[in-house]
Amino acid sequence: MRADFSLLLVVLTLITGVLWALDRYRWEPRRRLAAAGGEVPGPTGIVEFGRSLFPIVLAVFLVRSFVVEPFRIPSGSMVPTLLTGDFILVNKFAYGVRLPVFNIRMLPFGHPERGDVMVFRFPEDPSKDFIKRVIGLPGDEIVYRDKQVYVNGEPLPITPKGRYTGPGVPARWETWEFEEQVGSVMHRLLKTAGRPSYNMRAVVPPDHYFVMGDNRDNSDDSRRWGTVPDANLVGQAFAIWMNWDPDAKMPLWSRIGQGIH
Numbered sequence: 011m012r013a014d015f016s017l018l019l020v021v022l023t024l025i026t027g028v029l030w031a032l033d034r035y036r037w038e039p040r041r042r043l044a045a046a047g048g049e050v051p052g053p054t055g056i057v058e059f060g061r062s063l064f065p066i067v068l069a070v071f072l073v074r075s076f077v078v079e080p081f082r083i084p085s086g087s088m089v090p091t092l093l094t095g096d097f098i099l100v101n102k103f104a105y106g107v108r109l110p111v112f113n114i115r116m117l118p119f120g121h122p123e124r125g126d127v128m129v130f131r132f133p134e135d136p137s138k139d140f141i142k143r144v145i146g147l148p149g150d151e152i153v154y155r156d157k158q159v160y161v162n163g164e165p166l167p168i169t170p171k172g173r174y175t176g177p178g179v180p181a182r183w184e185t186w187e188f189e190e191q192v193g194s195v196m197h198r199l200l201k202t203a204g205r206p207s208y209n210m211r212a213v214v215p216p217d218h219y220f221v222m223g224d225n226r227d228n229s230d231d232s233r234r235w236g237t238v239p240d241a242n243l244v245g246q247a248f249a250i251w252m253n254w255d256p257d258a259k260m261p262l263w264s265r266i267g268q269g270i271h
Contacts, residue, residue, distance in 0.1 A: 016110050017111050019067070023064075023067050023068055026060045026067050029060030029061055030060065032057075033061050034061075071110075074102075075110040080097060080099060080100075081247075082096070083096040083097075083141065086178045087224075087228060087230065088143070088223050088225060089177075089200060090176055091127065091197060091224045092127075092141070092250075092270070093262070093265065095254045095256050096253050098248075099248060099250075100244060100247050101246045101247075104246035105240075105243045105245060105246065107119075113241060114241075122246070123147075124146070124161070124192045125144065125193040125194060125197065126195075127142075128144050128221065129244040129247055133236065133237075134235055140221075141247060142221035142222055143221060143222055143224060144220075145166075145220050145222050146161060146219065146232075149213070152211070152212050152213075152214065153210070154207070154209060154211075154233055156207050157201055166190050168188050168191075168199075170186065170187075170188055171186075171187040173187070174200055177255075179202075183202050188200075199225070199226050200227070201226050208233055212232070214237055217241075218237035218238060219238045219243075220232045221238055247270045249270060250265050250267065250268045250269075251266065252266060253266060
């Protein structure tokens with residue numbers, strides 16, 4: 011779906027841009043000549059519409075493709091960091107400038123770091139966008155055993171914070187909150203009693219990243235379907251600009267404007 015929208019935006023930009031250019035450099039000079047003779051024909055309706063729409067479409071295309079793009083969180087895999095119904099902003103140039111639609115990196119600057127909250131195209135279905143936290147970089151050995159993450163043989167520091175009773179998790183679940191340090195990032199995560207650990211080990215291939223959800227026992231991530239290739243990266247999530255609680259049918263005002271860590 012996202013590739014279809016990106017393609018539509020490119021097509022609209024091209025069509026309205028061509029109409030604007032034809033009117034500016036071909037038809038407008040003709041109108042000036044006609045006006046000098048006392049006849050002032052105006053542009054047709056479609057030309058007028060395309061000409062006026064072009065600056066708006068161009069601005070949306072440039073901002074969305076190269077600067078920042080909005081996304082909506084559809085699931086609870088990143089609770090408590092992100093809730094279902096959060097509308098987030100994603101930095102599109104954090105991991106290099108990429109060609110729209112094809113997602114080919116044009117300017118190779120910036121790479122994901124451990125602890126980043128990253129949006130990417132789902133490797134098993136690139137038409138879908140996923141959001142997870144970066145745990146492993148290329149060359150890292152990742153071990154998940156008894157609900158503890160080890161990176162290159164070292165356990166990620168984790169501190170218990172008590173029973174979790176916040177939004178995003180059914181009250182009937184026995185869910186516990188922790189603080190985990192990934193790289194330089196300290197973040198909150200959840201573990202649910204009674205859920206299996208799914209122990210695993212993996213070495214991250216070159217130009218790939220190992221990602222996990224903060225709702226650790228309720229996340230479909232690299233533990234099941236593997237690593238994320240660099241070609242699938244979209245950007246780094248950095249802020250919540252809006253929220254709509256699907257249960258309460260109203261915004262959670264306290265979440266608006268929060269940074270994402």
